[in-house]
Amino acid sequence: MLENTDKLKELDSQHMLGTLEEFPEQIEKVVEKLDINLLPFHPSEIVVTGMGGSAIVGDILKSFLANRVTIPIHVNKDYTLPSFVNQDTLVFVVSYSGNTEETLSAAKIALKKGAKVVGISSDGDLEKLCEEKGVVFIKAPEGYHPRAAIAFMFIPILKILTEMLIYDSDVAIIDTVEELKKLRDRIKCEVPTEENPAKRIAKKIKGKIPVIYGHSIYNAVANRWHTQINENAEVMAWYGAFPEMNHNEIVGWKGDDKAKDFIPILLRHKDEDERIDRRIELTKELVFENKCSDIIELYAEGETQLARILYLIYFGDYISIYLALLYGRDPSPVKIIDELKKRL
Numbered sequence: 516m517l518e519n520t521d522k523l524k525e526l527d528s529q530h531m532l533g534t535l536e537e538f539p540e541q542i543e544k545v546v547e548k549l550d551i552n553l554l555p556f557h558p559s560e561i562v563v564t565g566m567g568g569s570a571i572v573g574d575i576l577k578s579f580l581a582n583r584v585t586i587p588i589h590v591n592k593d594y595t596l597p598s599f600v601n602q603d604t605l606v607f608v609v610s611y612s613g614n615t616e617e618t619l620s621a622a623k624i625a626l627k628k629g630a631k632v633v634g635i636s637s638d639g640d641l642e643k644l645c646e647e648k649g650v651v652f653i654k655a656p657e658g659y660h661p662r663a664a665i666a667f668m669f670i671p672i673l674k675i676l677t678e679m680l681i682y683d684s685d686v687a688i689i690d691t692v693e694e695l696k697k698l699r700d701r702i703k704c705e706v707p708t709e710e711n712p713a714k715r716i717a718k719k720i721k722g723k724i725p726v727i728y729g730h731s732i733y734n735a736v737a738n739r740w741h742t743q744i745n746e747n748a749e750v751m752a753w754y755g756a757f758p759e760m761n762h763n764e765i766v767g768w769k770g771d772d773k774a775k776d777f778i779p780i781l782l783r784h785k786d787e788d789e790r791i792d793r794r795i796e797l798t799k800e801l802v803f804e805n806k807c808s809d810i811i812e813l814y815a816e817g818e819t820q821l822a823r824i825l826y827l828i829y830f831g832d833y834i835s836i837y838l839a840l841l842y843g844r845d846p847s848p849v850k851i852i853d854e855l856k857k858r859l
């Protein structure tokens with residue numbers, strides 16, 4: 516199935532693979548065209564509010580910057596906002612469609628509280644709200660699925676934080692683009708399965724329920740894998756984190772006979788903390804190797820941690836689409852989500 520590129524493109528009705536292949540260039544275009552004009556502002560905390568494919572940018576930002584900036588970062592996925600939000604808070608309101616009701620509700624609360632608001636969307640009521648209130652608005656290009664528009668929502672936030680002298684992302688973004696282009700040459704659709712690690716991993720996952728584990732900066736990446744497999748492949752998946760899983764989930768893995776139906780996916784890098792490395796290796800030895808028919812380990816590449824994070828996200832996005840195609844499913848539609856929104 517994965518060798519027939521014509522068949523794959525026919526099944527992929529809205530060209531998710533083609534959009535994914537453009538990811539490195541999407542980042543370059545955002546950096547090149549983004550024009551930001553912010554007044555000086557030094558926030559006491561940062562909040563990213565959004566849902567689904569828009570909210571993941573907050574999760575990634577928090578994982579990436581947690582040990583790099585002294586300003587607390589909070590991710591909000593609700594109609595309301597934390598009570599600490601005030602005029603000293605920087606609030607990124609992220610909704611690709613611009614019409615997500617939970618996000619619009621949170622945006623209005625942020626404005627009432629006097630927070631410094633930055634809106635990011637492709638269109639919709641969020642754009643109108645930002646224009647009406649005279650707050651900074653970053654317009655993403657239209658025509659993408661929210662989960663495929665991460666470059667247009669995440670990179671602007673990094674660039675804004677660079678402009679505000681909170682974190683200098685320029686070198687990291689350059690390294691990231693270089694790594695993503697190299698990875699694309701290994702895993703894009705035209706590369707046959709025997710030479711394509713993303714296709715091979717998708718074949719291993721098929722028929723199993725994946726459980727993706729990250730640690731430290733890769734916790735948000737594990738979440739991204741889980742949601743992409745849910746939406747693109749229409750497959751149940753879960754995610755967790757080391758070392759936390761050693762204090763609870765490990766018992767479930769060890770004791771449940773249904774563990775054989777699951778496949779653990781471990782997101783790693785070669786210079787991880789030796790304590791984490793020890794925990795992962797012991798968990799493999801004591802649990803996974805006895806309970807699972809296979810274990811998938813994927814190591815990030817890149818000189819910077821931003822490159823490593825987006826490297827693994829890019830890898831996972833390709834795997835989720837290949838998995839959908841292996842099941843004979845179009846990775847684009849999310850009919851049940853659309854139906855739920857209509858009934859709300």
